[in-house]
Amino acid sequence: MDTKYEDFVKEAKILADIAHAQALLSWDQETYMPPKGAAQRATSLGTLAGLHHEKLINASFVQLVRSLQEANLVGDQAVNVQEIARVQQRALKIPTALVVKLNETQSLAHEAWVKAREDAAYSHFAPWLENVLDLQKEIADRVGYEGSIYNAFLDEYEPHTRAEDVAPVLNALKDRLVPLVERIVATGKKPASGILDQEFAIAAQEEFGRRVMADMGFDLAAGRLDIAVHPFCSGLARDDVRLTTRYRADKMEESLFGIIHETGHGLYEQGLPSAATGLPVCSSISLGIHESQSRLWENMVGRSRSFWTYYLPILKEYFPQQLEGIDLDAFYAAVNQVESSFIRVDADEVTYNLHILLRFELEQALVEGQVAIADLPELWNTSMQEYLGLRPKNDAQGVLQDVHWSFGLIGYFPTYSLGNLYAAQFFQQAHKEMPDIENDIAAGQLTGLKNWLKEKVHQRGSRVNAGELVREVTGQELSADYFMDYLEGKFSQLYGI
């Protein structure tokens, strides 16, 4: 058995080595690749994907995995075999011709979406969305699922999580969130966001951002920060974690909170167990858990009064003119402005999840066949009115705003909100176990929290799934209450409601 498992590890590491190369090629494409390099990069990425697939479904490897599945392995070995078996079975069930068709269709659908969004003309995108959806549903049928077909989609991004478990939690979230937004908007208050509507030199933004990143404990000998148009974190390896951000002199908050957000992701990657690098057990659990780490740092820490107690005086050293006379309360209010708006990616911490809920409900109904593609724009606009009190003036402001569906990313949106809920539940637990945490943050001591997250979350690797992790860390089932308690506490005070 040992030899068999060793053979398995060898093959699994080859898959990881190919994935490492794919990740670097993609990172470079977003950061340093010269524009004319795109053509060769695309074919090379295609070839690597093909090699990965070939190795994954190689007959003797499939046989090896099958025999290990029957061998009653335990612990990390069981996790590794089970996860490889899962992706292997998925790959085996999807014929190559279907993958090729899907890639082509999604590429064309994406082009159509770009054009349709420019023209605010949903009808030009609708037939492509239908094609994508048909192919994705065919894949779901081939792969198989229990309960709603939506579970097949969700499982891609939040493994072992089911719509029937998530929907009640997100509904509970909505029940408390919609009235909170209404109450905030009703105050008519616009905190001093003018503070941020100034020019902040990019070099100083970067210096400050790197300082916070270092204070958070990101290891720059095992990672980097670069610039990308669409910021992301890519864990090429546990010891090679690439963060990106973007800078605009007139949008300091974009790089500032962007860096904190990506560093949250990056700490997760750097904190993963090192026992068997490259194997499934040493990788992150899900998109939602990943997002919990970035949102916890970005919003619950980075937009907290405690955080700015320590960092505002430091930020003033970098921008003495722009921040002259600005006190903690004013700055704290400025970075926590709540406003109903059309565009998800511009939304604040409070309204953000209503954007997600809308998408979650629509895409679930869509794949389950309860709504027609043609009706999406109207349904979108109606929900926007209901949740945020706004009605998009055109489809570019509404149903066409996000790239996800054009790429077949259905079941991805809810992981953003799940991330917020996990984050709040973890953060509440951190407060229980470390009563001085807010004082520490106010003193610029961030490593206590970092180490707690490393121990409780990062170091667990994929030994548990998302739901199990939440129970393990907090002793409770996932609930929207922690997040809502957090929001209500913070924003009642900020908005005097």
Next chain:
Amino acid sequence: MDTKYEDFVKEAKILADIAHAQALLSWDQETYMPPKGAAQRATSLGTLAGLHHEKLINASFVQLVRSLQEANLVGDQAVNVQEIARVQQRALKIPTALVVKLNETQSLAHEAWVKAREDAAYSHFAPWLENVLDLQKEIADRVGYEGSIYNAFLDEYEPHTRAEDVAPVLNALKDRLVPLVERIVATGKKPASGILDQEFAIAAQEEFGRRVMADMGFDLAAGRLDIAVHPFCSGLARDDVRLTTRYRADKMEESLFGIIHETGHGLYEQGLPSAATGLPVCSSISLGIHESQSRLWENMVGRSRSFWTYYLPILKEYFPQQLEGIDLDAFYAAVNQVESSFIRVDADEVTYNLHILLRFELEQALVEGQVAIADLPELWNTSMQEYLGLRPKNDAQGVLQDVHWSFGLIGYFPTYSLGNLYAAQFFQQAHKEMPDIENDIAAGQLTGLKNWLKEKVHQRGSRVNAGELVREVTGQELSADYFMDYLEGKFSQLYGI
């Protein structure tokens, strides 16, 4: 036949796609990879090398290549099949176990070399050199060769070039070069190199370097310039050419001539034919031809009086203080200082080739068994005395100075000198065909030369070998006379001899 050739192209492009990934991983390793990323990078590069090998010697691909070899293809198709067949046969003749052994041995030999050089203790490296040499000779025997066994080594870097053809040319070079160096040294002149012994701000160095790079016609939409400890040019693809340099405030000439040198390499890569990117016919001919492009630009253009006629006033804009009152003749002399020295990589344009001749003679005698490993240091020192009038004080200054042999790079050194000879022969022809070329350079017009090289050299891809290219472009066999005429003309004037 067409279908067969199309299948062949498909497989060959997969090899190119893997090579593209390997090249990016290596480039990143030298430029941006965080230090702790080294372990994963090494295994990933190993895996990609294995996949490349697997695909290359895949039985049905071997069969396909064989049947195409018998199909009397012509033109580019014939070149592509012939070149893939060559590397395929080579790979087939070397058992995997031997490759593994060689990689391990060379890795250990390299470590031993680093340590031995630190301690200036050749005896610690000698047994490792013997191991490397034995394995390399075993490979040569398996691959096969005509004439001297050294041809098997040379063929790796300068395909279709044979020691018996090269040796007389390099001997002719030596016959004229040794006396030239003696005459220059005898003058006792030390041109005003003090000009360069100042601090030059790095940011301004970079700006000036990028300006020259752009003037030379390097397309920054299809390439980049970054920083690396050991500068290089890597053509990840024709449209994605990565140059590197390094900056030291107290060594401006290092980045300045480094950038011109690498841009010469880069123009070659960007100038390759685009008809069948990734196939052998669209790749460079040899290391020597590649080096001809970098040396031509670095030395024959970049260290010419014409070049500085235009660029010295511009350089003065960047460094008005340091270059105040420096006239063209003084600066021209400063960048052309000739001095016998121990270390090859620090050598000037004149003495450089004597360093190469010494290595060429020694490594040839070594693999042919005419000299013993134990005798290398003494032979090295004797040659240094004879060619350059200097005797190394220790082996770190002598036989241990270069990394090449520890990595098994035998047969590589002569390509540096061949590059200089090709460059001079091409440049002489360029003068014949473009009588105004020196005036153009003196007016900062560099694109005429760039376009000429593109047409005559770059666009030929690998349709001819190095010797054929020289005949095709210049109508003559390779000869050392062009290079020596160039050196004697330039340095007689500079040194008044």
